[in-house]
Amino acid sequence: MELLLGAVVGLVFGGALTGLLMHYRFVRVHGAIADIIAGAKHEAADTIAEAKKEAVRLENEHRREWKKMDHRLIDREQALDAKIDRLDQRAEQLRRSEAEVEDLKQEIRAIRTRQQDKLEKIATLSKEEAKNKLFAMTERDIKGDLVNLIGKMQRDAIDDAEERAQTILLTAMERMSSEVTAERTVTAVKLTDDDMKGRIIGKEGRNIQALQRETGVDVLVDDTPGMIVLSSFDPIRRQVARLALETLMKDGRIHPGRIEEVVAKAKKQIDREIRDAAESAMRETGVVGIPKEMQRLLGELRFRTSYGQNVLKHSTEMAQMAAMVAEEIGADVRTTKIAALLHDIGKAVTHKIEGKHHHIGAELARKYGMSEAIVHAIEAHHDDVEATTPEALVVRVVDAVSAARPGARNISAENFAERMRDLENVAKSFDGIDKAYAISAGREVRVVVRPGKVDDLGSIKLARDIATKIESTMQYPGTIKVNVIRETRAIEFAK
Numbered sequence: 001m002e003l004l005l006g007a008v009v010g011l012v013f014g015g016a017l018t019g020l021l022m023h024y025r026f027v028r029v030h031g032a033i034a035d036i037i038a039g040a041k042h043e044a045a046d047t048i049a050e051a052k053k054e055a056v057r058l059e060n061e062h063r064r065e066w067k068k069m070d071h072r073l074i075d076r077e078q079a080l081d082a083k084i085d086r087l088d089q090r091a092e093q094l095r096r097s098e099a100e101v102e103d104l105k106q107e108i109r110a111i112r113t114r115q116q117d118k119l120e121k122i123a124t125l126s127k128e129e130a131k132n133k134l135f136a137m138t139e140r141d142i143k144g145d146l147v148n149l150i151g152k153m154q155r156d157a158i159d160d161a162e163e164r165a166q167t168i169l170l171t172a173m174e175r176m177s178s179e180v181t182a183e184r185t186v187t188a189v190k191l192t193d194d195d196m197k198g199r200i201i202g203k204e205g206r207n208i209q210a211l212q213r214e215t216g217v218d219v220l221v222d223d224t225p226g227m228i229v230l231s232s233f234d235p236i237r238r239q240v241a242r243l244a245l246e247t248l249m250k251d252g253r254i255h256p257g258r259i260e261e262v263v264a265k266a267k268k269q270i271d272r273e274i275r276d277a278a279e280s281a282m283r284e285t286g287v288v289g290i291p292k293e294m295q296r297l298l299g300e301l302r303f304r305t306s307y308g309q310n311v312l313k314h315s316t317e318m319a320q321m322a323a324m325v326a327e328e329i330g331a332d333v334r335t336t337k338i339a340a341l342l343h344d345i346g347k348a349v350t351h352k353i354e355g356k357h358h359h360i361g362a363e364l365a366r367k368y369g370m371s372e373a374i375v376h377a378i379e380a381h382h383d384d385v386e387a388t389t390p391e392a393l394v395v396r397v398v399d400a401v402s403a404a405r406p407g408a409r410n411i412s413a414e415n416f417a418e419r420m421r422d423l424e425n426v427a428k429s430f431d432g433i434d435k436a437y438a439i440s441a442g443r444e445v446r447v448v449v450r451p452g453k454v455d456d457l458g459s460i461k462l463a464r465d466i467a468t469k470i471e472s473t474m475q476y477p478g479t480i481k482v483n484v485i486r487e488t489r490a491i492e493f494a495k
Contacts (some may be wrong), residue, residue: 041078063307065193102324130397148458154460189228189245189459199254200228200245211255215241228237236274240266248399281312285319291368297348311334311344314402318343321398331390332373340395342370358382383471400479422474427466427482432458444481451488 029363120126132191191197201208201221210218217238218231230241244266248254251262278299282290290298301312326333340485346360362379366372377395380387387393427445429438437446447466454462463484470480 018029025480102295147460150457189230189242191226191228192249192481194226196249197228202254202256206214206256207254207259210259211241211244211263214260215244217241219245236270236300239273239303240270243269264364274302277312278300281316281341284316285337285341287319287338287344290342293368294342294345294364294370297345297364298342300348301344306344306347307316311347315341315344318398318402321401322394323392325398326391329394330388331394335373335377336391336394337369339374339381339391340398342374343378343381343395343399356382356384358385383475397474409494419474423470423480426469426473429469430462430466432462440481442480444483446483446485448485448487451486454486459486 107255194332195479199207200219202210208221212219215237216234217233219241220229220231228245230238230245232238232241234435240263244263245261247266248259251258266300266357274296276299278295281298282288282295296394298312303317304311306314319337319341322336325331325334326336342365344357344361345364346355346357346362349360349364358379358381362375365378367376373389373391376389377387377392379385380392381395381399387396420442423438423442423445424436427433427447432449433447434450435448438444439446445466447462449459449462463482466484467480467482470482
């Protein structure tokens with residue numbers, strides 16, 4: 001029992017002691033927290049006081065800056081006002097000066113009018129009459145000198161230009177070596193025997209119909225004895241038909257199935273020939289960088305002719321000469337060479353696209369990304385487009401040289417006679433012409449004028465006008481010399 005009581009008393013005393021200890025600790029912690037809060041409030045009060053002082057200082061600085069800016073603005077405004085006042089004063093002075101100048105002009109005009117009236121009364125001539133008389137006297141005095149001076153300047157310019165041009169062209173031409181007569185596209189096939197004609201026609205014409213259907217060419221078997229004529233506007237189709245027909249005659253097996261097979265092989269062979277022709281032309285002229293589409297059209301020119309001259313050989317010859325001439329005169333050799341080689345590229349598609357071949361060629365070159373210099377040179381190689389670059393002029397010149405050399409083209413007698421008549425008619429279309437003759441195979445036209453209607457100065461002008469009209473209305477290779485002759489004869493008889 002005593003033990004139990006002692007345990008209880010011990011527990012009660014221990015619990016009271018623990019409570020006292022906890023209360024003591026709580027009081028200490030609460031005091032520490034109060035001290036921290038008091039210190040924090042004191043520091044915050046100090047910080048706020050410092051911030052207020054800094055804000056006041058910054059505000060004072062800004063006010064001082066604003067006052068300085070206001071003073072500067074006021075000074076500038078005053079300066080601008082002063083300048084405006086000075087400008088207004090100057091404008092007023094100018095207006096007064098203009099009025100004074102205008103008054104002086106009016107006074108001078110009045111004085112000049114009075115003087116002119118007095119001169120006209122003294123000379124009994126009006127102003128226009130005096131001017132016309134002065135011009136007539138001056139023209140009469142210096143007319144001969146002007147004629148001689150103009151003639152001398154023209155002769156000097158022609159001599160210098162012709163000598164320089166002849167040197168350049170002869171240098172280029174003597175380095176060229178080409179065929180005199182160009183090959184022509186073959187459009188007729190010779191039969192091996194008379195029986196072959198019937199085999200080509202076939203039963204009820206089925207063979208010839210199959211050949212025409214596959215090639216797109218009209219086959220004429222009865223027009224020429226011993227010959228089969230192939231008629232088509234497309235030279236590529238004619239070549240395919242010719243090659244297929246020759247192969248069939250050699251093989252001897254002629255029926256629609258065999259015709260289809262042979263025509264397909266002939267088309268592949270012609271395609272190879274077109275590629276080879278383009279590569280050969282580019283290799284021969286040293287031209288690179290032509291688009292694939294343009295190469296195809298270039299190769300097709302192998303099967304086209306112009307007045308009997310093979311167009312591809314003509315273009316190749318032009319490219320070689322153009323390079324020589326361009327190098328001599330300082331033009332762009334690469335541009336000139338490419339433009340000369342492709343100048344007739346439009347002839348490969350002329351029957352497919354409407355328009356002149358040089359315009360078509362220029363559009364194709366532009367379409368496939370050629371430079372504008374090359375496009376212009378292609379388009380300007382004929383006279384309807386003005387050549388504005390040295391390269392275009394070189395292409396035009398070598399085109400005329402290549403086409404005009406002896407044997408290059410076959411021109412019929414009818415065309416030649418018609419060209420001579422046209423040349424004479426152009427000269428006779430002007431006033432004051434007595435006679436006109438086309439000589440030297442159309443390279444010169446001699447014009448005899450009536451001396452009573454055309455004077456020396458008029459002869460010079462007439463020669464230029466005739467040459468200009470020939471250039472604008474006629475197509476011709478090379479140049480045409482216009483020779484105007486004015487002759488006065490005085491005849492008298494002594495009796």
